[in-house]
Amino acid sequence: MKKAYKILPVYTGDVSGFASALYELGGMLVIHDPSGCNSTYNTHDEVRWYKQEALIYISGLNDIDAITGNDDKFINDIVRACEDMQPKFIALANSPLPYLNGTDFKGISKIVEDRTGLPCFYVQTNAMHDYTKGASEAFLAFAKKMLKPSDKKIEGGINILGSTPLDHVNTEFVIPEGKTVVSNWAYKTSLEDVLKAPQAELNLVVSSTGLAVAEYMKTEFGIPYELMGSYLDCKREKSRNYIVGEPIISGYIAAQIKKRYGTDYNVIATTEITDGLLSVCDIKCHGEDEIRSALSDAEIIIGDPMFELISPKTAKFIKLPHFAMSGRLYRKEIPDLMRLEDYYNEP
Amino acid sequence: MQTSSEDRIRIADAAFPKPFNGGLEFNAPAHGTWNIVHIGFKIPRAHQIYICADNCMRGVVMTAAEMGELNRFSSVILEEDDMVFAGRLEESTIEGVTDVLNSLPELPPVVIVFPVCVHKFMGCDINFIYDELSKRFPDVKFVRGFMDPVMQKRGTTPDQRLRKAMFDIIPEGEKDGSVTVIGCDMPLAKDNDIRKLLEAQGVTVRDEASCETLEDYYALGNCSSVICSYPAGLLGTTAFCKRIGRPMVYMPFTFDYDAIDEALGQIGVVPVFNGRVSCDRAVAGLKTLLGDNEIALDYTAVPRPLSLARFLISNGFNLKRIYLDAIDPDEKEDFDWLVSNAPDTMLCATMHVKGRRQGKSDSDKKVLAIGQKAAWFEGTEYFVNIIEGGGLYGYAGIKAFIKLMEDAFIVPKDTEDIIPRKGLGCACVL
Numbered sequence: 174m175k176k177a178y179k180i181l182p183v184y185t186g187d188v189s190g191f192a193s194a195l196y197e198l199g200g201m202l203v204i205h206d207p208s209g210c211n212s213t214y215n216t217h218d219e220v221r222w223y224k225q226e227a228l229i230y231i232s233g234l235n236d237i238d239a240i241t242g243n244d245d246k247f248i249n250d251i252v253r254a255c256e257d258m259q260p261k262f263i264a265l266a267n268s269p270l271p272y273l274n275g276t277d278f279k280g281i282s283k284i285v286e287d288r289t290g291l292p293c294f295y296v297q298t299n300a301m302h303d304y305t306k307g308a309s310e311a312f313l314a315f316a317k318k319m320l321k322p323s324d325k326k327i328e329g330g331i332n333i334l335g336s337t338p339l340d341h342v343n344t345e346f347v348i349p350e351g352k353t354v355v356s357n358w359a360y361k362t363s364l365e366d367v368l369k370a371p372q373a374e375l376n377l378v379v380s381s382t383g384l385a386v387a388e389y390m391k392t393e394f395g396i397p398y399e400l401m402g403s404y405l406d407c408k409r410e411k412s413r414n415y416i417v418g419e420p421i422i423s424g425y426i427a428a429q430i431k432k433r434y435g436t437d438y439n440v441i442a443t444t445e446i447t448d449g450l451l452s453v454c455d456i457k458c459h460g461e462d463e464i465r466s467a468l469s470d471a472e473i474i475i476g477d478p479m480f481e482l483i484s485p486k487t488a489k490f491i492k493l494p495h496f497a498m499s500g501r502l503y504r505k506e507i508p509d510l511m512r513l514e515d516y517y518n519e520p
Numbered sequence: 521m522q523t524s525s526e527d528r529i530r531i532a533d534a535a536f537p538k539p540f541n542g543g544l545e546f547n548a549p550a551h552g553t554w555n556i557v558h559i560g561f562k563i564p565r566a567h568q569i570y571i572c573a574d575n576c577m578r579g580v581v582m583t584a585a586e587m588g589e590l591n592r593f594s595s596v597i598l599e600e601d602d603m604v605f606a607g608r609l610e611e612s613t614i615e616g617v618t619d620v621l622n623s624l625p626e627l628p629p630v631v632i633v634f635p636v637c638v639h640k641f642m643g644c645d646i647n648f649i650y651d652e653l654s655k656r657f658p659d660v661k662f663v664r665g666f667m668d669p670v671m672q673k674r675g676t677t678p679d680q681r682l683r684k685a686m687f688d689i690i691p692e693g694e695k696d697g698s699v700t701v702i703g704c705d706m707p708l709a710k711d712n713d714i715r716k717l718l719e720a721q722g723v724t725v726r727d728e729a730s731c732e733t734l735e736d737y738y739a740l741g742n743c744s745s746v747i748c749s750y751p752a753g754l755l756g757t758t759a760f761c762k763r764i765g766r767p768m769v770y771m772p773f774t775f776d777y778d779a780i781d782e783a784l785g786q787i788g789v790v791p792v793f794n795g796r797v798s799c800d801r802a803v804a805g806l807k808t809l810l811g812d813n814e815i816a817l818d819y820t821a822v823p824r825p826l827s828l829a830r831f832l833i834s835n836g837f838n839l840k841r842i843y844l845d846a847i848d849p850d851e852k853e854d855f856d857w858l859v860s861n862a863p864d865t866m867l868c869a870t871m872h873v874k875g876r877r878q879g880k881s882d883s884d885k886k887v888l889a890i891g892q893k894a895a896w897f898e899g900t901e902y903f904v905n906i907i908e909g910g911g912l913y914g915y916a917g918i919k920a921f922i923k924l925m926e927d928a929f930i931v932p933k934d935t936e937d938i939i940p941r942k943g944l945g946c947a948c949v950l
Contacts, residue, residue, distance in 0.1 A: 176599065176612060177594065177616045177623075178581075179594050179624070184574070184578075207637060207670035207672070208545075209579055209669055210576075211545065211546075213576075213579030217582040218578065223549045223936055224936075226877065228873070231544070231547070234670060235673040235674060253525070254543060254544045258874070258876070258877075269598075269603075269638050298575075299600070300575035301573045302574060303574060479585075499585070500586075501950055502585060502586065502949065
């Protein structure tokens, strides 16, 4: 059954993806949820919570307010919290119960904006998708609301799109000579930098969470984008060696291995956003049974250690911890993804 | 008295039992308290199955992963189509659980199934689900868990109801003269007068938190009387005792000498003759060590935080702040005492939005925190790392607690490493 996970954990969810994407931008992020989302997020899906301030809250929705559609409490609580905390903007996220009763988040955003005088926008989540969807929607909604066209261009300026600790907790991106980073979306960054993004000449997409906002900036500001390492240009053949995980990162690693060692790896993409991100030899899988089946003939597997639980014992397994899968379990072993030699030796 | 919209308030100005208004909620990075996953694993060999959306699943499955218990945990993921079609939710739940159980190497004797808020909100027929699962797996005992935090503000919490459901499968056994202690997640400590004094009288004490086998767990129903040692276990213990026809005594860890004597009397034991004196002596030693350094405590540390506050203040300690969001109605007497005798003691909310920017103490001296949340809010590395009273009780418990305070004041801890870990006392592979 596609929906049953006998032993494999699920990826970080969309609500956590939303929070991770906007963490450092000075906004107040409100998850309309009874309880649990915030604790799950800050325990398992966030490395910054202990030391770095971010105004991320839940609404504490109760049954009566959910059933009667009492949005006033939600709105009043947000307005009051803004008076206390003075955020730069407000972003709202959804969860299963408000999703089920059709809460009008766009209407609520408008009311909140009128009452606080702060930009307020809704990020489409419902807790039923993985982090790539939530972070992608968050970057896109933020860009639509907050970015303004600029006549000024920074020569050689690039934006890094799709960088969150969920995918790149220890990655130091290698910037081509002559290029300057204008903004990083959105890890080790600031609101001030991110708002300069329209001044860049090129967008570099480093995970699928950055793809939608790259498309948006291409349409709105004429900024072209490249996928990390232009990995799709590297032709790979069908193989029984697999890299399991997020498609851009997996594709990038597969291309690096092919270039350096000539060995083919196929990507088994296990996160949601994959359109236009896979080579013909790659596949997309959803759920434990599908992934287990796809791995059944594997000779070598590169992936988060959790995937070893459903891998054939005959396959050689190369551990590549991914924070959005195994969370804190292998946090200290997550490598800099730019440094292939730190996590891959040709068998 | 009106509830306060501020994040902290003098106790003399605080409404009882709910000092603070509701609002958006902050979550501090202190996670030593147990959640429903930790609690469920107290039943030996039980397998847990959660049926919920991705984002909700993440917290519980990673709890199990960090305990090294993924082989006793499975998930059924709900998606949009489960919400749209009538009957789909029941079908997905039943077929998902069936699929999981059929794929396990061995059928577990006990399975805790956790439907969620969505099941309630959609009017899902829960009885039908359990009836069908029981027909399909007649050799499995199904425990009716629930992960529905949407209900917790107005009624019982999911963990209270889980404890009750877990006790529901304990069979009524023959009375064998033993005493069962139930309801608390912390095993009875060696410094616990309930255990020490009963065992000194030759009475067998069975501890729910220490069961190593399923047989041990089921044998909890062989007792002649039951002690509930923690507020969250009271609902389940009351129902358990009613069902099996046993008397119950409620004995949460308290710092009130008279209450200790009275409770011990109810279970037929006589307190040690010098209990009060030896506690007073230990208090004097602690007072010498701490001097006028500030103390802060939080509600997760002990089941009766205001009893502890009263004990400390009445013994001359400089207790400044108590971190809590609500007060147990059973603590009214201690609340009133504090209002009269220490009106400037501050009650501090842990969930208020301003908690994110909680200011540290102005004191240039060490602050001793009791509990993980207090440690985080105070920004101190001197703290007593304890939840639920740590399995302590009575005069032996108080003396042990004082020793923990002494040690915590002398030896700093790595707060950032310790308090984000989940489930203090559970296995942890981090």
